[in-house]
Amino acid sequence: MTVNTSRFLPDETATAAFGAALAKVLPPGAVVYLDGDLGAGKTTLVRAALRALGHAGPVKSPTYSLVEVYVFSSLYWYHFDFYRFNHPEEFVDAGLGEYFRSDSVCLVEWPDKAAGFVPPPDLVVALRFEGDGRRVVLSARSPEGEACLRALAPPTTGTTSSAAAS
Numbered sequence: 001m002t003v004n005t006s007r008f009l010p011d012e013t014a015t016a017a018f019g020a021a022l023a024k025v026l027p028p029g030a031v032v033y034l035d036g037d038l039g040a041g042k043t044t045l046v047r048a049a050l051r052a053l054g055h056a057g058p059v060k061s062p063t064y065s066l067v068e069v070y071v072f073s074s075l076y077w078y079h080f081d082f083y084r085f086n087h088p089e090e091f092v093d094a095g096l097g098e099y100f101r102s103d104s105v106c107l108v109e110w111p112d113k114a115a116g117f118v119p120p121p122d123l124v125v126a127l128r129f130e131g132d133g134r135r136v137v138l139s140a141r142s143p144e145g146e147a148c149l150r151a152l153a154p155p156t157t158g159t160t161s162s163a164a165a166s
């Protein structure tokens, strides 16, 4: 079963607040796909998540580095961006599979660019342009992902099964 919820994010502050809330509910081992067009707010959301966990330094987009690493206690957070992949096999060539572990949280921008090689998600966070703001659509893809959705504050629209939420 796919569980979808969505909520409207009127401005960047709302995206940041959502990122901070999400950071608090992701367990070790979680894989999160961040879906959405260029400029949708994926990196903005990750930056806020890392700040909420206590990261004080810069959070730069991994567009060129492929992955940025953050460590909180003994938990590793990896922020990926596969936008520049020409072929999904580049995921394997770069040895990125070893980052996906039970003691890491993986946040992945442009996962489709590594389709077939990047491990499946527990949660898909899709950001869509809506007016001057964004709509975030959350899809749980595992029991762990469903627990994350339950732990988040109530959404502005209802929970549905299988069908995409609007």
Ligand SMILES: Nc1ncnc2c1ncn2[C@@H]1O[C@H](COP(=O)(O)OP(=O)(O)OP(=O)(O)O)[C@@H](O)[C@H]1O
Binding pocket: 009, 010, 011, 012, 013, 014, 015, 036, 037, 038, 039, 040, 041, 042, 043, 044, 045, 061, 083, 109, 132, 133, 134
């Ligand atoms: N809810 C929102 N409403 C309006 N603007 C927003 C909202 N959330 C973020 N933004 C703005 O949208 C832009 C998002 O840029 P960001 O780099 O986070 O996008 P991205 O999805 O990571 O893009 P890319 O695919 O290029 O990596 C920023 O300028 C940010 O201020």
Ligand SMILES: [Mg+2]
Binding pocket: 042, 043, 044, 061, 081, 109
């Ligand atoms: Mg980005």
